Amino acid sequence: MxxxxxxxxxxxxxxxxxxxxxxxxxxxxxxxxxxxxxxxxxxxxxxxxxxxxxxxxxxxxxxxxxxxxxxxxxxxxxxxxxxxxxxxxxxxxSLEALAGNRRFAFGLVCPFIDARRGQVYAAVYEADDGHLKTAYEERLWLMDDLLKILASTSLPVYFLSLDVAGHRENIERVLGSRAHVGEGMDGRxxxxxxxxxxxxxxxxxxxxxxxxxxxxxxxxxxxxxxxxxxxx
Incomplete structure (x- = not known):
């Protein structure tokens, strides 16, 4: 074990x-x-x-x-x-483990942890039948920069975080209906x-x-x- x-x-x-x-x-x-x-x-x-x-x-x-x-x-x-x-x-x-909550989704999975001052620790993965392929390596991002990159794609994006409440408005403003903001168990x-x-x-x-x-x-x-x- x-x-x-x-x-x-x-x-x-x-x-x-x-x-x-x-x-x-x-x-x-x-x-x-x-x-x-x-x-x-x-x-x-x-x-x-x-x-x-x-x-x-x-x-x-x-x-x-x-x-x-x-x-x-x-x-x-x-x-x-x-x-x-x-x-x-x-x-x-920790980001890969968090992304696993949506590994059977279709689209991009973006786990993040708030790092204050408009920054987040984040990575982006492409979900493919239970497997996660790294699209953007984990790093410290300005959330605005990360959202600009994600806005340039046509895929749905699943955001996973315990800190999602503080970023929800900005995420939905930039990505609209392509944004799927996980809550509750999805964020841990x-x-x-x-x-x-x-x-x-x-x-x-x-x-x-x-x-x-x-x-x-x-x-x-x-x-x-x-x-x-x-x-x-």
């Missing part, structure tokens, strides 16, 4: 299973420190199926983009478990989707080399670098 975890947004999720079956899945939407909830969540899913560490065959984690603190907690926990238990580790993009990363991606992937070659996909420097680090005279 593979243990999967996601701490990249305020929704924390853990799942246990393999390529064909989700044995247990747990999520919480409470906006509390993930460091206080992740290990109890792992313990919960393990006990639900009477599993022990020796039953695990791998550890999968979303490495971002997303919340700086949240991603760091998840990556550190996954690396620690994979190292201690000598297990393969799977590095999964499902731990079971992380399991699916991991089971179809190759584990990382060096657990210790895995780092969060921040896509930009944290605000505190930006300020420190400026104070030290660094220029991007």
């Amino acid at each position: 593979i243990l999967a975890m996601d701490t990249s947004t305020y929704v924390l999720g853990v799942a246990l299973g393999d390529s064909s079956t989700i044995r247990a899945e747990w999520t919480t939407h409470e906006k509390k420190n993930h460091s206080l909830r992740l290990m109890p969540g792992i313990d919960h899913v393990m006990k639900t199926v009477n599993a022990s560490p020796s039953d695990l065959e791998g550890i999968a984690v979303t490495t971002g983009p997303g919340s700086y603190t949240g991603v760091r907690i998840g990556v550190a926990t996954a690396k620690g478990m994979a190292s201690a238990l000598r297990l393969p580790m799977y590095d999964v993009s 990363i499902k731990p079971g989707e992380i399991l699916r991606i991991a089971s179809e992937s190759v584990p990382v070659t060096d657990v210790h080399a895995v780092v969060p996909r921040y896509l930009q420097l944290a605000e505190a680090e930006k300020n420190w670098r400026m104070a030290q005279g660094y220029h991007e």
